[in-house]
Amino acid sequence: MTSGLPRRAFLSGALVSAALAGCSRPARWDRSVVHQGSRSRIAIVPARDYDDRLVEIVLRGVRMFALDVARKTVVLKPNFVEFDPAGVVNTHPALVAAAIEAFRRAGAREVIVAEGPGHHRDTEHLLTASGLYGVLREARARYVDLNGDDVRAVRARSHYTGLGELYLPETVLKADLLVSMPKLKTHHWAGVTLSMKNMFGCLPGSVYGFPKNVLHWAGITESIVDINSTLPVRRFAIVDGIVGMEGNGPIQGDRKHCGVLVFGEDPVAVDATSARLMTIDPRRVPYLAEAGRFLGHLAEDRIEQIGEPIDRLRQDFTVLPSFAHMKRFA
Amino acid sequence: MIGEAVAMLHGTQNRDGGWPSSHGRASSTECTSLATLALARLDAGERAAADRGVRWLVACQNADGSWPLHRETGTPSWTTALATLTIASITDEPSCAGRGARWLLRQQPRTPGMLASLVYRVAPQARVVQLDPELRGWPWTSGVSSFVEPTAYALLALKRLRPRLSGAEVGARIDEAERMIYDRMCRDGGWNYGNSAVLGADLWPYADVTALTLLSLADHRGRRENERSLAALRRMLTQVDSGLALSWAALCLSAYGQDVAPLLRRLHLSWTRTHFLADTRSIALAVLAATDGARAVAP
Numbered sequence: 001m002t003s004g005l006p007r008r009a010f011l012s013g014a015l016v017s018a019a020l021a022g023c024s025r026p027a028r029w030d031r032s033v034v035h036q037g038s039r040s041r042i043a044i045v046p047a048r049d050y051d052d053r054l055v056e057i058v059l060r061g062v063r064m065f066a067l068d069v070a071r072k073t074v075v076l077k078p079n080f081v082e083f084d085p086a087g088v089v090n091t092h093p094a095l096v097a098a099a100i101e102a103f104r105r106a107g108a109r110e111v112i113v114a115e116g117p118g119h120h121r122d123t124e125h126l127l128t129a130s131g132l133y134g135v136l137r138e139a140r141a142r143y144v145d146l147n148g149d150d151v152r153a154v155r156a157r158s159h160y161t162g163l164g165e166l167y168l169p170e171t172v173l174k175a176d177l178l179v180s181m182p183k184l185k186t187h188h189w190a191g192v193t194l195s196m197k198n199m200f201g202c203l204p205g206s207v208y209g210f211p212k213n214v215l216h217w218a219g220i221t222e223s224i225v226d227i228n229s230t231l232p233v234r235r236f237a238i239v240d241g242i243v244g245m246e247g248n249g250p251i252q253g254d255r256k257h258c259g260v261l262v263f264g265e266d267p268v269a270v271d272a273t274s275a276r277l278m279t280i281d282p283r284r285v286p287y288l289a290e291a292g293r294f295l296g297h298l299a300e301d302r303i304e305q306i307g308e309p310i311d312r313l314r315q316d317f318t319v320l321p322s323f324a325h326m327k328r329f330a
Numbered sequence: 331m332i333g334e335a336v337a338m339l340h341g342t343q344n345r346d347g348g349w350p351s352s353h354g355r356a357s358s359t360e361c362t363s364l365a366t367l368a369l370a371r372l373d374a375g376e377r378a379a380a381d382r383g384v385r386w387l388v389a390c391q392n393a394d395g396s397w398p399l400h401r402e403t404g405t406p407s408w409t410t411a412l413a414t415l416t417i418a419s420i421t422d423e424p425s426c427a428g429r430g431a432r433w434l435l436r437q438q439p440r441t442p443g444m445l446a447s448l449v450y451r452v453a454p455q456a457r458v459v460q461l462d463p464e465l466r467g468w469p470w471t472s473g474v475s476s477f478v479e480p481t482a483y484a485l486l487a488l489k490r491l492r493p494r495l496s497g498a499e500v501g502a503r504i505d506e507a508e509r510m511i512y513d514r515m516c517r518d519g520g521w522n523y524g525n526s527a528v529l530g531a532d533l534w535p536y537a538d539v540t541a542l543t544l545l546s547l548a549d550h551r552g553r554r555e556n557e558r559s560l561a562a563l564r565r566m567l568t569q570v571d572s573g574l575a576l577s578w579a580a581l582c583l584s585a586y587g588q589d590v591a592p593l594l595r596r597l598h599l600s601w602t603r604t605h606f607l608a609d610t611r612s613i614a615l616a617v618l619a620a621t622d623g624a625r626a627v628a629p
């Protein structure tokens with residue numbers, strides 16, 4: 001749930017707030033978080049199915065980037081919101097298994113899987129029913145429930161929510177590399193949910209409630225930007241676009257086979273590319289439009305595609321009528 | 331199972347007397363409350379650990395009567411209801427629990443304002459969520475709206491303390507919170523975090539939240555909504571095998587006078603498979619369920 005506000009009133013309020021904010025022009029982000037570099041590299045890698053070729057595919061994707069993970073702690077953050085036996089809500093456990101193995105082969109000292117499910121407090125049910133528990137046992141990988149992890153207050157490095165500081169879990173703060181592993185999905189509040197929205201799961205429900213409703217009151221767009229600019233950890237993303245979700249995501253949408261994985265270090269460029277794969281204009285997604293101002297690259301000419309070109313793998317994802325404007329490319 | 335689970339609780343108790351969510355972390359009010367409640371039901375040998383848990387809770391209470399999530403944070407939290415319930419259930423320390431209850435009664439969840447209320451009254455189908463925005467329960471965190479689980483904890487605490495609480499507002503607040511909970515029930519019974527439908531699509535209930543919520547409403551067991559939700563819980567229990575869900579379900583069904591022996595056998599099997607992921611909350615609730623703990627928490 002976001003709030004009790006009807007959607008139109010909420011959007012109108014957000015626009016008025018944005019306009020007022022634009023008049024006064026306070027510093028909305030710290031200089032330290034401004035993305036460095038004139039271009040970002042992104043890799044779109046075909047992957048038809050969740051089969052035993054995934055380890056090699058993920059390893060190939062990871063090696064396209066200069067990620068030095070030797071003797072480092074890598075935290076994989078998949079998207080496990082809740083379990084629907086008929087749905088495709090969560091990052092596929094086979095991809096998590098492949099990523100554990102790939103980062104181990106790349107020399108990581110430890111690969112931890114960590115998530116703070118947004119809706120469900122019953123982590124054991126979520127893990128066992130989804131199949132992730134079996135994967136973790138097989139791989140002998142440690143799982144951390146971020147909803148119950150020890151937390152530390154970290155000063156926000158952008159200032160869209162007004163929260164001032166964010167409570168972040170120690171497991172995330174101690175990681176050498178944090179890998180966001182979202183599902184390629186549409187989202188009924190944010191338009192899309194990708195590597196940046198997936199970071200909601202880093203904020204513990206014990207502090208922010210279920211379904212992280214403090215962040216919903218603070219604004220979903222605003223929270224996505226503040227969380228991603230504040231996480232003081234090196235980042236990478238692997239987007240599960242083998243089977244995505246269209247329509248009424250992130251829970252009740254329909255499956256959409258897309259056959260891709262998206263890799264990258266710049267979360268804005270990863271999400272912009274993923275949106276383009278869904279035939280959604282990232283410039284019309286509010287959180288991406290805002291994050292593209294300082295946190296990473298949004299423009300196509302600033303993103304170097306080092307894997308397959310987008311046009312060969314693009315799919316037409318349906319969206320809710322209220323997001324139809326996102327399908328019109330400016 | 332009980333012996334192993336109790337041993338695990340002993341093994342995870344921190345030197346400060348509190349319990350963390352899992353071994354090696356900082357003590358939390360939620361886990362300390364549940365572990366203390368569970369161990370206090372066992373024999374004198376286990377009570378020493380529970381007494382240390384009570385001392386941790388008493389020491390962590392804020393001056394305003396609330397409890398923080400952890401001793402270090404200090405900020406009042408939803409766990410106040412659990413700490414209040416625990417102290418009210420197992421000690422003769424009424425002042426601590428009474429101050430916790432009075433803090434709960436002072437809490438005002440955020441409501442979405444006049445515009446949303448007007449839309450709800452005039453054109454409820456235009457709202458993205460189908461719930462009465464004015465009904466107040468309790469929020470997870472100050473300054474946000476009411477949700478089902480923290481409201482259920484608050485009801486359990488306030489109902490246990492009700493004979494000791496004076497003032498007409500106690501009954502009125504309990505009544506409003508119950509109406510809020512029933513308003514958020516899923517179409518076929520049961521509850522999730524607190525939304526029955528979004529954008530016209532029905533959402534499904536969760537077994538753990540449904541059992542907890544029914545437990546908090548056990549003094550209304552004859553109501554049609556309770557019966558529907560009990561039926562929903564039984565359906566969900568054919569799909570769910572977690573320690574958390576089975577434990578809450580056993581506590582709930584016990585409070586409704588039903589045979590929980592089959593559930594306790596499943597709880598034992600589940601323990602052998604996963605050890606409940608070493609989650610203190612689930613382990614403590616399993617001990618509570620296996621020792622007929624419904625009497626310690628149900629209204």
